[in-house]
Amino acid sequence: xxxxxxxxxxxxxxxxxxxxxxxxxxxxxxxxxxxxxxxxxxxxxxxxxxxxxxxxxxxxxxxxxxxxxxxxxxxxxxxxxxxxxxxxxxxxxxxxxxxxxxxxxxxxxxxxxxxxxxxxxxxxxxxxxxxxxxxxxxxxxxxxxxxxxxxxxxxxxxxxxxxxxxxxxxxxxxxxxxxxxxxxxxxxxxxxxxxxxxxxxxxxxxxxxxxxxxxxxxxxxxxxxxxxxxxxxxxxxxxxxxxxxxxxxxxxxxxxxxxxxxxxxxxxxxxxxxxxxxxxxxxxxxxxxxxxxxxxxxxxxxxxxxxxxxx
Amino acid sequence: xxxxxxxxxxxxxxxxxxxxxxxxxxxxxxxxxxxxxxxxxxxxxxxxxxxxxxxxxxxxxxxxxxxxxxxxxxxxxxxxxxxxxxxxxxxxxxxxxxxxxxxxxxxxxxxxxxxxxxxxxxxxxxxxxxxxxxxxxxxxxxxxxxxxxxxxxxxxxxxxxxxxxxxxxxxxxxxxxxxxxxxxxxxxxxxxxxxxxxxxxxxxxxxxxxxxxxxxxxxxxxxxxxxxxxxxxxxxxxxxxxxxxxxxxxxxxxxxxxxxxxxxxxxxxxxxxxxxxxxxxxxxxxxxxxxxxxxxxxxxxxxxxxxxxxxxxxxxxxxxxxxxxxxxxxxxxxxxxxxxxxxxxxxxxxxxxxxxxxxxxxxxxxxxxxxxxxxxxxxxxxxxxxxxxxxxxx
Numbered sequence: 016x017x018x019x020x021x022x023x024x025x026x027x028x029x030x031x032x033x034x035x036x037x038x039x040x041x042x043x044x045x046x047x048x049x050x051x052x053x054x055x056x057x058x059x060x061x062x063x064x065x066x067x068x069x070x071x072x073x074x075x076x077x078x079x080x081x082x083x084x085x086x087x088x089x090x091x092x093x094x095x096x097x098x099x100x101x102x103x104x105x106x107x108x109x110x111x112x113x114x115x116x117x118x119x120x121x122x123x124x125x126x127x128x129x130x131x132x133x134x135x136x137x138x139x140x141x142x143x144x145x146x147x148x149x150x151x152x153x154x155x156x157x158x159x160x161x162x163x164x165x166x167x168x169x170x171x172x173x174x175x176x177x178x179x180x181x182x183x184x185x186x187x188x189x190x191x192x193x194x195x196x197x198x199x200x201x202x203x204x205x206x207x208x209x210x211x212x213x214x215x216x217x218x219x220x221x222x223x224x225x226x227x228x229x230x231x232x233x234x235x236x237x238x239x240x241x242x243x244x245x246x247x248x249x250x251x252x253x254x255x256x257x258x259x260x261x262x263x264x265x266x267x268x269x270x271x272x273x274x275x276x277x278x279x280x281x282x283x284x285x286x287x288x289x290x291x292x293x294x295x296x297x298x299x300x301x302x303x304x305x306x307x308x309x310x311x312x313x314x315x316x317x318x319x320x321x322x323x324x325x326x
Numbered sequence: 327x328x329x330x331x332x333x334x335x336x337x338x339x340x341x342x343x344x345x346x347x348x349x350x351x352x353x354x355x356x357x358x359x360x361x362x363x364x365x366x367x368x369x370x371x372x373x374x375x376x377x378x379x380x381x382x383x384x385x386x387x388x389x390x391x392x393x394x395x396x397x398x399x400x401x402x403x404x405x406x407x408x409x410x411x412x413x414x415x416x417x418x419x420x421x422x423x424x425x426x427x428x429x430x431x432x433x434x435x436x437x438x439x440x441x442x443x444x445x446x447x448x449x450x451x452x453x454x455x456x457x458x459x460x461x462x463x464x465x466x467x468x469x470x471x472x473x474x475x476x477x478x479x480x481x482x483x484x485x486x487x488x489x490x491x492x493x494x495x496x497x498x499x500x501x502x503x504x505x506x507x508x509x510x511x512x513x514x515x516x517x518x519x520x521x522x523x524x525x526x527x528x529x530x531x532x533x534x535x536x537x538x539x540x541x542x543x544x545x546x547x548x549x550x551x552x553x554x555x556x557x558x559x560x561x562x563x564x565x566x567x568x569x570x571x572x573x574x575x576x577x578x579x580x581x582x583x584x585x586x587x588x589x590x591x592x593x594x595x596x597x598x599x600x601x602x603x604x605x606x607x608x609x610x611x612x613x614x615x616x617x618x619x620x621x622x623x624x625x626x627x628x629x630x631x632x633x634x635x636x637x638x639x640x641x642x643x644x645x646x647x648x649x650x651x652x653x654x655x656x657x658x659x660x661x662x663x664x665x666x667x668x669x670x671x672x673x674x675x676x677x678x679x680x681x682x683x684x685x686x687x688x689x690x691x692x693x694x695x696x697x698x699x700x701x702x703x704x705x706x707x708x709x710x711x712x713x714x715x716x717x718x719x720x
Contacts, residue, residue, distance in 0.1 A: 083526040086536035095391065097391045098393060101395055102349065
């Protein structure tokens with residue numbers, strides 16, 4: 016069925032208002048869109064790593080989630096989800112869940128809980144082949160504790176543990192390419208997306224991931240107004256700049272086959288993305304021009320590599 | 327009808343697991359508990375159970391997977407030892423506070439360092455405040471019996487707490503002893519099915535597990551958990567009573583061995599109690615009023631009941647098979663001394679740390695402890711309250 020924004024927005028929200036996420040935070044949009052991608056007749060169990068989303072969406076005695084939800088710790092969302100999936104399998108086998116009744120296991124964590132501390136359990140769950148979909152809302156740092164650098168933080172970003180200063184131009188290393196690492200796990204479906212336009216790209220990838228048998232992964236660039244330092248209303252403009260500069264290319268990998276899902280009409284320079292956020296402010300100071308050139312060089316190389324894979 | 331068999335402690339646990347047929351078993355290997363999932367893997371391979379058997383990538387994940395499975399509505403089990411239990415540490419607390427009654431078999435082993443694979447209680451004692459119920463055993467029969475009682479205690483609506491079935495690494499886990507097994511059907515009937523009221527996969531009523539609890543709510547959750555541990559005392563005795571009625575073997579919080587008129591007593595745990603009992607028998611034959619209390623239930627700690635039994639004694643030695651590094655004695659001593667503090671007639675009490683990393687404990691060594699107690703009783707002088715025994719001289 017063709018994607019129709021109006022129809023999608025008419026669905027009942029399964030991630031509800033009243034949560035405590037910041038204005039201008041991308042995570043709430045991710046959750047609403049993720050839940051819209053679960054067919055209305057199916058149920059879901061959401062397994063959430065500790066982080067902003069967890070403390071903001073399930074603060075006792077309130078929950079923003081219509082579906083069942085479990086949080087246990089920071090680094091083990093995938094392992095917890097493995098247990099939920101195993102339970103679902105055994106309960107089906109033993110007749111405690113009737114045939115035809117579908118429950119989708121969704122895992123969601125920030126980049127800290129996914130790229131870093133949760134990476135071992137993520138890798139384990141994907142190697143074992145559990146039927147689950149992992150959504151990473153990648154906001155490029157440990158935001159719940161106050162913007163400490165993670166392995167998802169881009170080079171030159173000013174994080175609280177990689178501050179710019181007289182002897183520093185921010186983080187020294189490039190972002191870990193987790194999407195590629197998940198492809199290397201042999202997952203049947205891996206995708207990169209973000210929120211832009213009518214959310215078609217996100218929705219179609221999320222739906223396909225959720226309804227593909229096996230462990231599937233969706234990496235979502237998710238701006239954070241506190242950490243990236245932008246006015247709340249700029250959220251979507253920043254996402255658009257990320258895809259048009261090819262800093263965050265949109266693609267999917269189906270059974271190892273790469274497919275680009277968005278190609279900018281005109282590839283914009285990285286400044287278009289960096290200048291919208293104060294975390295890169297120091298890059299625009301006289302004498303630091305090289306940082307922007309280096310960022311551009313890295314993005315160009317990654318983009319060329321990806322185009323090769325998509326051929 | 328019981329079945330006479332010869333099994334190691336690990337195989338006894340694996341056998342109990344086969345008979346119970348849990349929904350989910352998430353495993354990660356570590357010496358000396360590894361045999362438990364190995365035996366179980368064969369049961370899965372031979373179709374003797376229909377458990378979801380998941381080989382995860384760490385102990386942190388094995389317990390996390392058990393939490394997910396329990397919250398989803400299933401009975402979940404795992405096994406570990408030593409560093410594996412330490413690696414689970416964070417998740418142990420989450421299991422208890424989320425009130426998920428996972429049953430965890432622990433083949434107790436020393437903690438690093440130096441690295442050592444033999445028995446002491448460094449691992450399980452380090453987790454004594456995790457919120458798990460802890461049952462300890464002297465021999466393979468007790469390990470098996472504790473396991474048969476474990477799920478009923480943990481899953482009881484008044485309790486809903488995770489539980490560790492502890493055995494002594496290598497000594498109990500690997501030594502083969504005669505054992506009385508129960509019929510599969512009798513075990514299934516005794517243990518029953520796990521049917522929680524609310525769970526993640528329940529269609530009618532979605533469930534949210536693991537909230538953020540602000541100061542206005544956190545304490546209520548912790549107090550409820552503390553009450554659950556207090557409630558566990560009655561449930562442990564009720565289940566033991568039903569176990570005795572069903573299978574004929576009797577269990578309490580602890581075993582009092584020749585304590586009726588004892589003046590000199592040892593408080594001890596696990597397989598070492600068997601050795602110490604031999605010393606008690608010898609001393610009794612020589613007219614010494616020696617006795618022994620073997621702790622079976624360490625969490626919840628049966629303080630009041632233990633104090634009652636020790637109240638008539640003149641001198642008590644608490645035998646700690648783990649070093650707590652408090653500079654004030656081991657964990658069993660702290661609990662026992664605390665429990666006895668309000669007694670009208672308090673015995674003199676010393677702590678002896680022994681057997682670390684599998685250091686041998688002999689009948690002769692046990693006799694020497696009673697020798698010291700006899701001296702304390704006679705002179706009223708305890709000497710140093712906290713000592714180590716059996717180690718090389720410096």
